[in-house]
Amino acid sequence: MDIKDVSAGSPALARYEEEALFQGAWQRPALSQRDRSIVTLAALITRGQTDALVFYTRYALDHGVTPREISEIATHLAFYSGWCNGTAAAITVGTVFAERxxxxxxxxxxxxxxxxxxxxxxxxxxxxxxxxxxxIAPGLVEDTGAVLFRDLWLRPDLAPRDRSIVTVAALITSGQFVQIGFHLGRAMDNGLTRMEASEMVSHLAYYAGWPNAFSAVPVVKSVFETRAE
Structure with a gap:
């Protein structure tokens, strides 16, 4: 993804990308560039945007996200954004791994x-x-326990905090707002700070769209208020 290519189709969008996104949002200190990379990868995989995933996988590697972590993000999101999104992401990041x-x-x-x-x-x-x-769905209960919480969530190559970040980012991106409360609480139990959670929402406005970010705010607010008690 080259800003010159964007400019060829939309000079205005290229300006926003350079000034508002990379010189603006990506530079805010409330969330590290490593964590922003993780959030961004989660959003792209959830949306099935494999073309952009090539650029952002390279960007993530350059900002301290390890190959093991990127591999685990793709694996994790097969369960939270759909199997084919996960497998497509695994294939795409594999091309970057080969390149590197x-x-x-x-x-x-x-x-x-x-x-x-x-x-x-x-x-x-x-x-x-x-x-x-x-x-209603006993098979779903069985697999949620055996496959997700007694296996996937216990895999060691993505820290619990980062696994929670990936999950919350995917839920905001896909508009699954009912599920955010539980997983944001879990993320904060795993070490995500209130400031970092707030900045995740702001960052995702660019990659998941402003409506999804705004719709997530009431749920995030409710979690903050509950934990403040």
Whole structure:
């Protein structure tokens, strides 16, 4: 993605990209450029924007996101933005890895030793899901526990905080506002600060659209107010 290519179709958009986005939003200190890269990758994968993903995968590598982390982001988002979005992202980032000479031994293994499970928190989550979803979709309850929270979320090559960031970014991007409250609370439990969460919403206005960012604000506000008590 070259700003000259953008300018050929829209000089105004090229100016906004340079001034408002890269010289503006990307430089605000409330969220590191590494974290902004993670948020951006999550938005692009969720929207299936594989052309832009090439540029931003390179950008993420240049800003401290490791190949292992990028690989895990693609894996994680197969579950949160749809299987084909995840597999398309894996193929796309694979081309960048090949370009950079990143070999398979620099990527997470298929079946690593998992992180420890917070048994009490998992039991509470499982009970809530069983009560809400079990009577309607027992298979969904089973896979949510066995595949997501007792496997995917415990993979060690993406820190719990970063995995939560990816999930919240994907939910805002896809307009899944009902789901944001639980996962934003989990993100803050995992170390995401209020300032960082606020800046995530601002950053995603550019990559998920202003309407999605504005629609996320009431949910984020509710989480902040609940945690302030």
């Amino acid at each position: 000479g990143i070999a398979a031994d620099q990527l997470p293994p298929a079946s690593p030793n998992l992180l420890s499970l917070d048994q009490a928190a998992e039991e509470q989550r499982a009970l809530t899901v069983e009560q809400m979803v079990g009577p």
